[in-house]
Amino acid sequence: MRIPLGVREHAGTAALLAVLTAVACLLLAGLPRTMQGAFDEALRETLTTAPAVQADLTVTGEPATPDGDLHERAQLESHDPRWRELLPAALRPLVRPAGHVSAKTFRTPVTETSDPLHYLNLGWLSDADRRVDWVQGLAPGKSSTMLHQGTTIPVIEVGVVDEAVRMMGLRIGQTKVIGESAQVAVKIVGVFTAKDPGDRSWSHDADILHVTWVVPMTAPEEFHTTTLMSDDGLSVLDSRKYHLTYRWVLPLDGQAANALAAPDVDAAVAELQRQLAVQGTSTINYRLVTGLPRLLGDFGIALSAVRTIVYLVLGGLLAVALGVIALGVRLLTDRMRHTLTLARARGGSLWQVAGAGAALTVLAVWPAALAGYALSYLVPGPVLPIVHLGPAVVAVAAVVFAVTRVVLAHRTPLHEHRDDVVAVRPSARRVTVEALVVVLAPVGAYLLRARGTAGSAQQDPFLLLIPVALALAAALITLRCYPYPLRLLVRLAARGRGAVPFLGLTRAARARSASALPVLILLPALSVSVFAAVIHDGIATTQQMASWQKVGAPIKLTSVGDIPADAIERVRRAPGVEQVALAYTGRVQLGDTGERPYAVAVDLAQWRQVAGDAPIDLPTLSGSGSALLSPGLGGRGTFEMRWLSPVTLTAQGVIDSVPGFYSSGQFLLVPREVLPWPAANTLLIKGDAAPAELARLVPSATVETQQQALAAIRADPLTGTVSSTLLVVTVALGAYALAAIVLSLVIGAPDRVRAVSLLRTLGLSDRQARRLTVLELLPMVLVTALVGLGLGLVLPGALGPGVDMASYAGGLPVGDYSPGLLTPLALAGGLAVCAVLGAYAHTAVGRRRNLGAVLRVGDLL
Incomplete structure (x- = not known):
């Protein structure tokens, strides 16, 4: 065979395969470099910002x-x-x-x-x-x-x-x-x-x-x-x-x-x-x-979590990219089927035919893989082994899949097979393997939640394998089960007068073997992209909460000494200030025990007005003589507190933190009524006043804002890496899922066009043809999208204790993965809409074809 002639004949398919390969290799080689560069930057920032007595x-x-x-x-x-x-x-x-x-x-x-x-x-x-x-x-x-x-x-x-x-x-x-x-x-x-x-x-x-x-x-x-x-x-x-x-x-x-x-x-x-x-x-x-081992240990714990998330989504990206490239190789080998069949019938050996398919795939894939690999060097960051390994895996896997497919299709000359068989009974070995995957995946997820990670600073392979196993198990269950409800719908459609619903659903139920690869691509793509979106939203929400916990108000003004009354009035009248709550902090002594905790005296009603609908829970004090104590001070009834003046208080309960003031150590919260005079050294401010102006009004004070605290949390290199990588992978997986839908349309185009053309000879209208194509494709896309959406929403909870993202959320644990469903639903719904639009476009293209060019002698017999 003349390989260059084959490349020219299938130039469009080869170009599409080359684009898919180049993008995959660029992402798989470039993203690890970016991430490792961010890891290095984060470590350098940790060591350079830590006190020298710890790092040196x-x-x-x-x-x-x-x-x-x-x-x-x-x-x-x-x-x-x-x-x-x-x-x-x-x-x-x-x-x-x-x-x-x-x-x-x-x-x-x-x-x-x-x-x-x-x-x-x-x-x-x-x-x-x-x-x-x-x-x-x-x-x-x-x-x-x-x-x-x-x-x-x-x-x-x-x-x-x-x-x-x-x-x-x-x-x-x-x-x-x-x-x-x-x-x-x-x-x-x-x-x-x-x-x-x-x-x-x-x-x-x-x-x-x-x-x-x-x-x-x-x-x-x-x-x-x-x-x-x-x-x-x-x-x-x-x-x-x-x-x-x-x-x-x-x-x-x-x-x-x-x-x-x-x-x-x-x-x-x-x-x-x-x-x-x-x-x-x-x-x-x-x-x-030296405190260097401790600094490295804390950094290793934070790095372990981000590596887990990032490499998990990169693994999903690799699997989906390989699946989409496999679809492209399948399309290329299908286009070569008649040529290879003819060559086999004329005496060509199996390895000659397989070599021709491999050579054509190599010409389409390997230059693109090298181009993507070369472009990854434009991305800053160190070169890791995975930078070389990722493109190599893509290039080799594409050729291996092409050879395997050609060998299976042309084992014997003129090997014919039926494409319209409803179902093929799977072998006992395949059923056993699939059942083993379906059983072991949820068992592994349960064990992961029960035991947590294997090591705080080491990568846990178990943690990386479980999400992949869950996605594979869900795909296998979907692939095996979704034809059964369709058959019920077929029976209902058979009772109706219209032929289009019956024919469309029947073809969808019979397309299980042809749609296996698209299902195995779409489901991991959706589940991993939804998982990435959920993790991203969970981190963002917790970052907001952490910034409010740190400041306690939109603006907090803290003075080293008492703030004069006239200065407080100037702050109240400053432009942008809406409300001000007064607070007083200092060290107190509890009775004769020698304990000297910190105390916060604040008007909680004013503080609630200042906080508004902020995501912080402010405590409640039942009376002027009550107090809330930290866990280290709990377990006492009535006690004496010596501060500005001695006062007797009754412990009302235990509080873990006072937002904006203390979250660890010994502290207590008391009402402002315990103060002998209306002293204040902290102002909690609602509004959008300029921090520089407030600092000018009270020269001895420092000003913090919730927005500044949030920006500081998000400025961490590791935090930015997590967010940007999750965003890039989400977009890439969505694009690959869309490509999988398009390729599945193109792969099934000959059989679909032949069927529609035959039905057009029997009076099928263009509108009915579009509905028929949509009904054939939409069930697979909808079912896969719903299962992928559900798995992506469940994965964060399934990983549970295995992923600690507190280091990227201001120190607060990211345990509540309950984000808005806008992004996940947009991903799933967008793919369904694209499938419908693709079906309409495909029908419009097929409508222009001449029936005589599609239907051959014998097709009508």
Whole structure:
């Protein structure tokens, strides 16, 4: 056979098959790259936005004997290359070259202080000159000595942060004696501030930049600050006198991370911990302090959920695309049937005929697969194995299907078969396999709900197989069962006077074998696309709820101190403000127990007016002396609360959260009537006022809006990936389902045109011909659409505990998949309408054909 001549003869069919293949390969190779790029971006954002003390690798050294003390800068800095040599290969690209070293004491008390207790810790930073500005006095210099209680003790020049000057009453020129058994004096010579308070490296040294205020339950309150000293002060540090710790910070470069290497990084951190434990000696112990494994673990849990959803819908897309391409190959081989039959009858071997069909399919499919594969490289993102595997599977599967179909059709020369047989009895093997799939699919779904996922951060193959098995089981049941109700309709139509309903429904009932492949394509396409739409709507709805839970009102204005009454009035009169509810928050003490939870005093009636129809449940308090307590405070009756003034309250019940205020920890909600005066430090505002204008009216306040909170939730890279991928797959599956309907029309066109032409010779009108074609096609499309719609709506609930989408919905669990049915019904109804329109168009095209060209001699006999 001349293969180029065959390509030219069937150019239209080959072009259609090429388009279907190119689009499938582009989606299957491009979407994984986009997703992996989003995964990498999300991990980098996680590592770069987390506090540096969590993401960085910090090696701590604690001297066990004085021989382990390090008294010079060079000694401390010489350890940094040593730690970098120990880094495993997976960590070396992630660690930046610029780190810093620190030496600090902790819980070093000031001698002879009473209530409150003051602690002045000694601190040294290797890069202090780069990170602080001396705003008062001088930078610390060399140490000296002084006489204290008849003993000569060292005097170390230090600087303190400006916050310590305000909170602890420290000033330049003061000399404080610190320590317990062995004492040393510190002389305050300067006051410093951070050059860049937002520098992430300050999270390692927050004790230097800020004063820590501690309120023990049964002891006086404490103030802790860490001073800064010069290199000369290192010589005074003695592990026998102080609690002394050295820290070498190896900063992490979050931008160099990628999600694929995250498991290797986690294992490398564990290896580094083991190596550091070995490096310890009898004089000093080393250990690794980092929150990187926890960050990677939390990211892995979030990534597992999105991978499950995304790869599930991609698997559905692959199955549907292969099915539609198989329909195209079937159309191509059907068009070649007479040519291949003639070649077989003239002595061509089976493999020659099969090779001709395979060659023609290769020419139609493989260049298109390569084109789609090449176009996927225009999509940003790393190249994964699936990028190569997806197009290869499509190209090979198309050729294998073509060869199989040609071999089965031309096993023997002039192999004839009946196309109008009502039903063919399936083999026992096929019935057994189908029954096994139908039984195991719901059993697997039940087991999935019962046990959940196999691992929090690992992909669960069971979770990926169950939805596919459910779709296949539903398709098999539909394929086997839908002719039976049609036969009942045929019996009813037979009693009527019109021949068109009887003939149309009869042909639909007899078309089971011809419509098997379209059913197996349409049902997964609809179910997966509806599933994607339901998941998308469920996430969007929960995101809305999470944003309201975070803010509690359209606009929330929070001040560090009480908001003056005139400022509240200015806010009420601001443009765009409709209503304002007042609230007061603060820490309280419950009786003599020492418990200090947070309290919220708010007018709930005003708050409900502000919230309107927002998706948050506001609690109800029965009286002015009642309170709602968090679970950690529940289980008490009447109690005393000490706040602005003591008040006796009665616990009304337990509340899990106060929207806009607290969702964890210890807290309670009380009415505003418990306040001795109408104080307010929080305003809940209804309206569309400009946040910048409200911040100008109350300079000490911060302004949050529900829309800003929602935008922040949706701005997460993983969240955007889930939404965009679900949208693309939904559109692609809808397009493939439409293509399946069109191809099924074209494949059945010869038999349908011949039947309609025959009936036209018996007086069938054009209108009746259109009705006949619609009645033949519509039952299969409607039944498949309804089953696919139902399965798509059930799948999210069937997956149940296997998919945790809380990470993409502001932390709230996405458990209520009850979206509006507009999108699912539009998908199902759109396909049905397209089927009807296709049937009308097909009838209009067939009407123009000459009956003599359709009906051959013998067709009327």
